[in-house]
Amino acid sequence: MTELPAPLSYFQNAQMSEDNHLSSTVRSQNDSRERHDHGSERRRHGNTESVSNGRAPSSSQQVVEQEEEEDEELTLKYGAKHVIMLFVPVTLCMVVVVATIKSVSFYTRKDGQLIYTPFTEDTETLGQRALHSILNAVIMISVIVIMTIFLVVLYKYRCYKVIHAWLILSSLLLLFFFSFIYLGEVFKTYNVAMDYISVALLIWNFGVVGMIAIHWKGPLRLQQAYLIMISALMALVFIKYLPEWTAWLILAVISVYDVISIFLLLDLVAVLCPKGPLRMLVETAQERNETLFPALIYSSTMVWLVNMAEGDPEAQRKVSKNSNYNAQSTESESQDPVTESDDGGFSEEWEAQRDSRLGPHHSTAESRSAVQDLSSSILASEDPEERGVKLGLGDFIFYSVLVGKASATASGDWNTTIACFVAILIGLCLTLLLLAIFKKALPALPVSITFGLIFYFATDYLVQPFMDQLAFHQFYI
Amino acid sequence: MTLCAVKSQLASGETARPGQAFFWLVSLLFSSLIWFTTATLIGNKDEPREKYLLIFGVLISVLIQEMFRFAYYKLLKKASEGLKIINPYEKAPSMRLLAYVSGLGFGIMSGVFSFVNTLSDSLGPGTVGIHGDPPQFFLNSAFMTLVITLLHVFWGIVFFDGCEKKKWYTLLVVLLSHLLVSALTLISPHYGLNLVLAYVIMVLMGVWAFFVSGGSCRSLKLCLLCQDKDFLLFNQRAR
Numbered sequence: 001m002t003e004l005p006a007p008l009s010y011f012q013n014a015q016m017s018e019d020n021h022l023s024s025t026v027r028s029q030n031d032s033r034e035r036h037d038h039g040s041e042r043r044r045h046g047n048t049e050s051v052s053n054g055r056a057p058s059s060s061q062q063v064v065e066q067e068e069e070e071d072e073e074l075t076l077k078y079g080a081k082h083v084i085m086l087f088v089p090v091t092l093c094m095v096v097v098v099a100t101i102k103s104v105s106f107y108t109r110k111d112g113q114l115i116y117t118p119f120t121e122d123t124e125t126l127g128q129r130a131l132h133s134i135l136n137a138v139i140m141i142s143v144i145v146i147m148t149i150f151l152v153v154l155y156k157y158r159c160y161k162v163i164h165a166w167l168i169l170s171s172l173l174l175l176f177f178f179s180f181i182y183l184g185e186v187f188k189t190y191n192v193a194m195d196y197i198s199v200a201l202l203i204w205n206f207g208v209v210g211m212i213a214i215h216w217k218g219p220l221r222l223q224q225a226y227l228i229m230i231s232a233l234m235a236l237v238f239i240k241y242l243p244e245w246t247a248w249l250i251l252a253v254i255s256v257y258d259v260i261s262i263f264l265l266l267d268l269v270a271v272l273c274p275k276g277p278l279r280m281l282v283e284t285a286q287e288r289n290e291t292l293f294p295a296l297i298y299s300s301t302m303v304w305l306v307n308m309a310e311g312d313p314e315a316q317r318k319v320s321k322n323s324n325y326n327a328q329s330t331e332s333e334s335q336d337p338v339t340e341s342d343d344g345g346f347s348e349e350w351e352a353q354r355d356s357r358l359g360p361h362h363s364t365a366e367s368r369s370a371v372q373d374l375s376s377s378i379l380a381s382e383d384p385e386e387r388g389v390k391l392g393l394g395d396f397i398f399y400s401v402l403v404g405k406a407s408a409t410a411s412g413d414w415n416t417t418i419a420c421f422v423a424i425l426i427g428l429c430l431t432l433l434l435l436a437i438f439k440k441a442l443p444a445l446p447v448s449i450t451f452g453l454i455f456y457f458a459t460d461y462l463v464q465p466f467m468d469q470l471a472f473h474q475f476y477i
Numbered sequence: 478m479t480l481c482a483v484k485s486q487l488a489s490g491e492t493a494r495p496g497q498a499f500f501w502l503v504s505l506l507f508s509s510l511i512w513f514t515t516a517t518l519i520g521n522k523d524e525p526r527e528k529y530l531l532i533f534g535v536l537i538s539v540l541i542q543e544m545f546r547f548a549y550y551k552l553l554k555k556a557s558e559g560l561k562i563i564n565p566y567e568k569a570p571s572m573r574l575l576a577y578v579s580g581l582g583f584g585i586m587s588g589v590f591s592f593v594n595t596l597s598d599s600l601g602p603g604t605v606g607i608h609g610d611p612p613q614f615f616l617n618s619a620f621m622t623l624v625i626t627l628l629h630v631f632w633g634i635v636f637f638d639g640c641e642k643k644k645w646y647t648l649l650v651v652l653l654s655h656l657l658v659s660a661l662t663l664i665s666p667h668y669g670l671n672l673v674l675a676y677v678i679m680v681l682m683g684v685w686a687f688f689v690s691g692g693s694c695r696s697l698k699l700c701l702l703c704q705d706k707d708f709l710l711f712n713q714r715a716r
Contacts, residue, residue: 038502080621116676146535178644281691283654301575323481332659345697412594413594413597414593414594414597415590415593415594418589418590418593419502422495422498422499423499423502423587424496426495426499429495429496455502455506458506458510461512462506462509463505463506463509464504464511465509466512466513466534467505467509467512467590467591469527469619470529470531470535470591471536471591471594471595473528473531474614474617474621474624474668475531475532475535475659475662475663476621476622476658476659476660476662477505477508477535477538477539477542477587477659
């Protein structure tokens with residue numbers, strides 16, 4: 001089995017979680033190899049090249065390196081197509097976020113901060129503000145690390161039900177609660193009178209269809225649309241609740257962390273730590289033969305596993321191989337504590353409420369793995385011959401946060417927004433090119449976020465005054 | 478080899494346009510950097526000096542834009558060569574197509590940056606020209622943006638063709654006409670004059686680009702009269 005059959009992509013599971021922080025890595029797969037090679041399945045061949053958050057590289061790399069003879073042509077040819085395939089969802093997500101920011105003032109109003117960023121930025125001196133934002137960023141990142149370790153522990157001790165429940169819960173919250181708030185704010189902005197009954201019906205339908213599309217079966221486009229909406233909602237929450245300097249710092253640190261985590265993982269697994277936690281997880285996953293993996297790997301493959309379990313042994317074998325691979329990648333992903341606050345940007349009251357009712361929950365690595373798998377669902381094509389690309393939902397969210405923040409707070413306004421947008425797209429292009437070359441999991445965040453940040457600050461402070469003056473005098477360059 | 482592979486992706490038509498847009502952005506970045514540093518170095522803020530500084534910025538910007546256009550051409554050339562090495566049988570996108578796409582990328586980016594803020598301001602409450610400025614501000618902006626975008630497309634085609642055929646005077650002509658168009662806008666607020674002249678230059682450039690990319694009077698006539706066998710559905714029936 002080389003590629004996932006078309007129905008598989010159709011049934012892909014998309015799980016969104018609050019962990020937007022998932023750094024995404026790009027994994028490339030070799031199509032032609034897959035066709036002739038069962039083992040190639042381990043590389044997650046099938047319809048998608050995955051962009052997972054860093055963790056996968058270690059496992060995927062080992063697995064992938066088994067099949068080195070790739071058809072470079074095919075890779076390149078597919079590479080360009082994948083770039084385009086990725087442009088559309090990323091662009092859509094950004095467009096939704098920017099449109100909301102521009103029209104709904106709720107998301108630019110300061111209504112407090114997340115509990116993960118306890119230090120305020122309304123200080124008297126600049127130095128104090130810088131210190132506070134650094135502390136905030138540090139706290140966020142450490143929360144992410146802790147969450148990831150927690151997830152790893154959960155996985156190791158086979159608390160699958162907990163993880164599964166957590167993932168379902170987080171997507172429930174996102175689909176119902178956040179979209180309810182969003183709808184309410186949109187109505188307020190446009191002064192639309194609405195009754196509770198209609199709203200209840202709307203939200204109920206939206207949420208239930210979303211849950212089904214994401215966690216079960218549904219048309220691919222619907223899944224993709226829901227994922228985009230969810231990423232946009234998440235990004236909006238981040239834009240609202242993260243103070244300025246903290247947000248920029250977090251973006252920068254996360255992309256750096258992404259790179260570090262990927263290469264560290266590679267080193268760890270390959271050379272330094274034969275018994276490192278990641279390796280342990282991977283091996284454990286393999287031992288367990290991932291029949292239980294579906295609980296953790298909310299991936300398209302998992303769904304396929306569920307569907308095909310009654311099928312022929314050949315299919316089962318393939319499935320188990322895939323799930324092995326997925327498990328590995330998921331595990332490696334869970335190791336990667338790149339997620340931002342796992343509260344997913346929920347407000348404090350909500351956090352408290354949730355905790356009181358359900359006990360402390362964290363949505364990190366699982367959601368990340370889910371998200372990672374989710375991203376695959378976005379891009380898997382229905383043509384078994386075609387390889388898709390996977391991009392972690394965390395990437396969507398961070399790109400949108402960057403562009404949204406640019407449109408919300410930049411003095412250059414649209415110029416800055418567009419500059420950041422182009423910069424991010426070019427970064428994505430470059431990342432995919434690198435993916436085509438290196439053919440292993442790569443972080444998708446660093447290049448784009450770096451470009452985006454550079455262009456944001458440069459456009460805001462350098463280009464904007466220039467263009468402003470030019471437009472005023474009606475000079476054209 | 479892999480580096481060529483990397484660049485070859487750029488050569489594929491789809492990614493050329495955002496690539497060129499990015500290059501335009503970078504060129505804008507550099508030119509505004511230069512302008513900004515010069516402005517801060519010179520310091521004082523009297524009105525004519527600012528204007529001269531701006532004019533200086535405009536000219537520098539035009540130069541840098543053309544430089545980046547050339548740089549992009551070099552990049553595309555290397556990329557398509559790399560692609561040919563890797564895959565000699567697959568038909569690489571033609572340089573003309575790439576020239577068109579890259580010119581379009583340049584033009585779109587340039588137009589968007591010139592116009593989008595004005596556009597968003599035009600939605601808001603206000604009166605144009607209330608302080609005595611010409612009331613055709615928005616119209617002028619719109620038409621000027623249009624002509625600049627089209628000009629960039631034509632310049633791109635002519636430029637790349639000149640580079641391909643090693644006719645270096647072409648590059649000089651493109652640069653000079655760009656400078657001319659920008660300099661014309663410096664005489665605003667006499668909008669009418671610079672607009673008309675810019676359109677004339679655009680038409681001339683368009684004609685030049687048309688002939689450079691292989692058109693001819695005959696093919697134009699065939700196309701307009703829908704008799705072009707290579708173009709329309711004629712071929713489908715034959716095959």
